[in-house]
Amino acid sequence: MDTNFPDLRQFGGAEAFLRVCKPRVVLEMFTSKWTALVMGALLDGPRRFSELRRALDGITQKMLSQTLRTLERDGLVTRTVFPTVPPRVDYELTALGRSATGILEAIGAWAGEHADAVIAARTTYDARAAEPPRPVT
Amino acid sequence: MDTNFPDLRQFGGAEAFLRVCKPRVVLEMFTSKWTALVMGALLDGPRRFSELRRALDGITQKMLSQTLRTLERDGLVTRTVFPTVPPRVDYELTALGRSATGILEAIGAWAGEHADAVIAARTTYDARAAEPPRPVT
DNA sequence: AAAGTTGGTATCCATCAGGTACCTGGGTAC
DNA sequence: GTACCCAGGTACCTGATGGATACCAACTTT
Numbered sequence: 001m002d003t004n005f006p007d008l009r010q011f012g013g014a015e016a017f018l019r020v021c022k023p024r025v026v027l028e029m030f031t032s033k034w035t036a037l038v039m040g041a042l043l044d045g046p047r048r049f050s051e052l053r054r055a056l057d058g059i060t061q062k063m064l065s066q067t068l069r070t071l072e073r074d075g076l077v078t079r080t081v082f083p084t085v086p087p088r089v090d091y092e093l094t095a096l097g098r099s100a101t102g103i104l105e106a107i108g109a110w111a112g113e114h115a116d117a118v119i120a121a122r123t124t125y126d127a128r129a130a131e132p133p134r135p136v137t
Numbered sequence: 138m139d140t141n142f143p144d145l146r147q148f149g150g151a152e153a154f155l156r157v158c159k160p161r162v163v164l165e166m167f168t169s170k171w172t173a174l175v176m177g178a179l180l181d182g183p184r185r186f187s188e189l190r191r192a193l194d195g196i197t198q199k200m201l202s203q204t205l206r207t208l209e210r211d212g213l214v215t216r217t218v219f220p221t222v223p224p225r226v227d228y229e230l231t232a233l234g235r236s237a238t239g240i241l242e243a244i245g246a247w248a249g250e251h252a253d254a255v256i257a258a259r260t261t262y263d264a265r266a267a268e269p270p271r272p273v274t
Numbered sequence: 275a276a277a278g279t280t281g282g283t284a285t286c287c288a289t290c291a292g293g294t295a296c297c298t299g300g301g302t303a304c
Numbered sequence: 305g306t307a308c309c310c311a312g313g314t315a316c317c318t319g320a321t322g323g324a325t326a327c328c329a330a331c332t333t334t
Contacts, residue, residue, distance in 0.1 A: 003180040005192070013195035014174060022252035023173075023245040029255070031168045033292070036160075037151060043140040049311055055142070058150035060293065065312060075258025085301060086310040096254055099247070106243040108160040110236070115159035117233055118166070121212025170322070186281055197323065202282060222331050223280040 029074055029100070034059060034067040036104055039093065042077065043101065046092035076100055166211055166237070171196060171204040173241055176230065179214065180238065183229035213237055 011017035018024050030036055034056070041047065041055045053064055068091055071077035076097030082088040093101070148154035155161050167173055171193070178184065178192045190201055205228055208214035213234030219225040230238070 005177050005180060008194040014193050015195045022248040025252050026244050026248040040142050043142060056151050057145040058152045073259055073262040074255050096251060103244055103247055107163050107240055110240055111159040111163040115162050118211050122210055125210040
C-alpha cells in the first residue's frame with residue numbers, strides 16, 4: 001500500500017516541512033490546554049468573558065483571555081465589545097470555528113471507541129516495564 | 138441548540154475534568170512534535186529504526202526513539218527486535234494505530250479546506266494589531 | 275588495530291506553555 | 305471611605321518539552 005508520505009529531503013528536512021505543512025497548522029490550533037474546552041463552552045451560543053470563566057471552572061483570567069485571543073486571531077471566534085458599564089464582551093464561534101469543532105467531534109468519536117484500548121495498553125506496558133529484570137541465564 | 142457541554146463543577150473543576158476526559162487522552166497522543174510524522178512514515182508498512190531516521194530527515198535519535206517508545210506504550214506501534222548483528226528493530230503500526238491515523242486524515246481534510254482561511258485570518262489580525270494606535274479624539 | 279554500523283541511553287541546556295500575583299479603571303453597593 | 309463588579313494587562317516563576325552532544329555494546333569490515 002503505497003501511501004504518499006512526502007520525501008522530506010525535498011523540503012529541506014523535516015523541520016522545514018513542518019513549517020509549511022497545513023495539517024500541522026491545524027493540529028497546533030488544538031494543542032494548547034484550554035482551546036478545546038473553550039470552544040466546547042461556546043457551542044451553545046455567544047458567551048461573555050465572565051460566563052466562560054465560570055463555565056470553565058478553574059481557568060485563570062490570563063489563560064482564558066490568552067486562549068480567546070488566539071482563537072480570535074485564527075478566525076474561529078469573534079469578539080464583540082459593548083461599551084456599556086460595566087463593560088461587556090461577547091465571544092462567539094464563527095462559521096469557521098463551528099466547522100472546526102467537527103475535528104473535535106472526530107477525536108471524541110474515536111476516543112469513545114478506542115480510548116480504553118489505549119489506556120489498557122499503557123497499563124500493560126507500564127506493568128511490563130516495572131517487572132524485575134530477567135536473570136541473564 | 139443545547140449541546141451537552143459538561144458541568145465542570147461536578148468533576149471538581151476543569152483541571153480534574155481534563156484528567157478523566159478521554160478525548161483529551163487521545164488529543165494528547167498527537168500533541169508531541171514528531172508523533173504524526175512518525176505514524177505517517179509507518180503507513181506504508183513496517184520500517185526499521187534507521188529507515189525511519191532517514192525518512193524523517195532531521196529528527197534526532199533521541200526524539201525518534203522517544204516518540205516510538207510513546208507510540209508503543211499507547212499500543213499504536215509494535216516493536217520487534219531481531220537479535221542479529223548488527224541489531225535490527227522493526228516498528229509497525231498496530232490495527233489500533235492504523236485506525237488512529239483516521240484522525241490525522243480528518244485533520245488533513247479540514248486543513249485542505251480551511252487552513253488557508255485560518256492563515257488569512259492571522260494575517261489580517263496581525264496587520265490590524267500593528268496599526269498605529271487610534272488618536273484618542 | 276582502527277573504524278563503521280545499529281539502536282540505543284545519559285547528560286546538559288534552551289525554550290516555552292502555563293500558573294501566581296498584582297495592576298488598571300470606571301462604576302456601583304454598603 | 306471601602307470594597308467589590310467587570311474585562312482584562314503585565315511581570316515573574318517554574319516544570320515540561322525538545323535539542324545537542326557524547327557515550328555504549330556488540331560485531332564486521334578494512
